[in-house]
Amino acid sequence: MKESMRISLIVAAAEDDAIGRDNALLWHLPNDMKHFKNTTWGMPVVMGSRTFASMGSKPLPGRFNIILTRRPPAEAPEGVWYADSAEAALRLAAGTQCREVFIAGGGDVYGQFMAMADRVYLTRVHARFPDATVHFRGFDTAAWLLASEMHFPHDDKNPFDHVFQTWQRG
Numbered sequence: 001m002k003e004s005m006r007i008s009l010i011v012a013a014a015e016d017d018a019i020g021r022d023n024a025l026l027w028h029l030p031n032d033m034k035h036f037k038n039t040t041w042g043m044p045v046v047m048g049s050r051t052f053a054s055m056g057s058k059p060l061p062g063r064f065n066i067i068l069t070r071r072p073p074a075e076a077p078e079g080v081w082y083a084d085s086a087e088a089a090l091r092l093a094a095g096t097q098c099r100e101v102f103i104a105g106g107g108d109v110y111g112q113f114m115a116m117a118d119r120v121y122l123t124r125v126h127a128r129f130p131d132a133t134v135h136f137r138g139f140d141t142a143a144w145l146l147a148s149e150m151h152f153p154h155d156d157k158n159p160f161d162h163v164f165q166t167w168q169r170g
């Protein structure tokens, strides 16, 4: 068994793999936001500079925010570390001594970490978004084992049926 830090992608993707448009999410699903928070709390979270900008450049509280950018600002806000390569991001994450690092998007960044990921936390949103401009590409389930799955029907706060899946590298 690998003793090093586990590399996990965490993503919410529609049935057509859509994840974003106009540097924003495609839905408001509080249940998924809670799932993201519960899963990543206390851990290093790596994201691209566009995803960070889409959050108003505000770090996620209670997590090590590692932001990938080739143009790091001179000063980092509290709770933020900048990395200028995927390797640098993983080195920073390893320095936290946490057992797992979460790759939190967006499309560009997921693509770079897909081949080295050990686990994927996938929220599959049961809807399609033909106008989306960013997608979760290259996730071939034939190479992965479904370890767990929890279904949630839509309700008054969450407009789409969705399922939380955990995939392990097969």
Ligand SMILES: NC(=O)c1ccc[n+]([C@@H]2O[C@H](COP(=O)([O-])OP(=O)(O)OC[C@H]3O[C@@H](n4cnc5c(N)ncnc54)[C@H](OP(=O)(O)O)[C@@H]3O)[C@@H](O)[C@H]2O)c1
Pocket (backbone or CB within 6 Å): 010, 011, 012, 013, 018, 019, 020, 021, 022, 023, 024, 025, 047, 048, 049, 050, 051, 052, 054, 068, 069, 070, 071, 083, 084, 085, 086, 104, 105, 106, 107, 108, 109, 110, 112, 134
């Ligand atoms: N549904 C979901 O789960 C989910 C999750 C996250 C994001 N999203 C959505 O995804 C979209 C954003 O994704 P995106 O693909 O446009 O952008 P992104 O992946 O968030 O960020 C791309 C940027 O990250 C930096 N970067 C990427 N790889 C790097 C590397 N190896 N070294 C240094 N810097 C690197 C570059 O920033 P610089 O230009 O600063 O150098 C690049 O322009 C938004 O719509 C967002 O809402 C969806």
